[in-house]
Amino acid sequence: MSEQAIHSSIKNPIVVIGIGEMSGVFTRALLRAGYPLYPVTREISIEAMSKHLKDPEMVLVAVGESDLSPVLEQIPVHWKDRLCLLQNELLPRDWQAHQIENPTVISVWFEKKKGQDFKVLVPSPVIGPKAEIIKDALTTLDIPAWTVKDDQEMLFELVRKNLYILTTNIAGLDMPPGSDVNDLWNENRDLALKVIDDVLTIQSHLTGQNFDDADRERLIEAMVEAINGDLAHKCMGRSAPARLSRALEYAKANQLEVRELERIAATLQTS
Numbered sequence: 001m002s003e004q005a006i007h008s009s010i011k012n013p014i015v016v017i018g019i020g021e022m023s024g025v026f027t028r029a030l031l032r033a034g035y036p037l038y039p040v041t042r043e044i045s046i047e048a049m050s051k052h053l054k055d056p057e058m059v060l061v062a063v064g065e066s067d068l069s070p071v072l073e074q075i076p077v078h079w080k081d082r083l084c085l086l087q088n089e090l091l092p093r094d095w096q097a098h099q100i101e102n103p104t105v106i107s108v109w110f111e112k113k114k115g116q117d118f119k120v121l122v123p124s125p126v127i128g129p130k131a132e133i134i135k136d137a138l139t140t141l142d143i144p145a146w147t148v149k150d151d152q153e154m155l156f157e158l159v160r161k162n163l164y165i166l167t168t169n170i171a172g173l174d175m176p177p178g179s180d181v182n183d184l185w186n187e188n189r190d191l192a193l194k195v196i197d198d199v200l201t202i203q204s205h206l207t208g209q210n211f212d213d214a215d216r217e218r219l220i221e222a223m224v225e226a227i228n229g230d231l232a233h234k235c236m237g238r239s240a241p242a243r244l245s246r247a248l249e250y251a252k253a254n255q256l257e258v259r260e261l262e263r264i265a266a267t268l269q270t271s
């Protein structure tokens with residue numbers, strides 16, 4: 001291959017902020033797709049990296065939910081148009097609060113735990129300027145992803161993911177240790193539906209959307225598709241208590257009625 005051909009085949013670098021389990025899957029996929037990667041760990045300054053790399057192809061933010069806002073606060077203006085976000089419990093208000101208008105967003109429907117390879121539940125929807133980069137990179141690992149047609153449909157997908165995570169995690173706190181989503185949906189559906197109603201009350205307020213009966217049924221149907229993607233998926237991860245706490249704090253601050261979540265929290269306090 002000639003020097004000119006080699007030069008033309010070299011892709012612009014991608015910055016990766018956060019080096020955890022989920023980030024590891026994306027970095028492996030992006031490397032396979034031929035992108036040079038520059039990691040930003042807690043010990044590396046985002047500002048310093050942005051001065052070194054003024055024009056990266058993409059900036060993948062792969063930190064946890066609680067770290068997202070502090071990280072977005074540090075993103076320089078010349079990086080804001082090339083961000084890719086993948087956090088759980090993600091909604092448009094999270095990036096809009098930092099004057100970020102059009103990020104690439106993926107709702108991740110594969111899990112990655114320490115010491116285990118990834119496991120796909122359903123295909124992951126993605127939208128934004130760098131959507132094709134993400135989709136094509138994940139394809140190198142046989143992880144299915146698809147491009148969402150518009151912002152409204154992506155909002156549905158984000159709420160769907162939140163509904164799945166919050167319902168299974170929070171309901172799992174009220175079930176025997178080790179319970180899985182099959183136990184929840186097929187043996188404790190009344191509990192699941194009550195938690196779903198409370199979660200959707202909060203999601204409606206967070207998004208400014210009024211979820212009518214048709215929306216509710218569509219969201220539940222989509223959530224059940226994910227449940228059926230891995231019936232042995234455990235309900236209660238280590239983040240479940242924090243998710244319940246955040247949900248209750250938000251409901252209280254905004255005077256939302258979430259009786260089932262309050263009941264679960266009260267049961268935990270007395271157990």
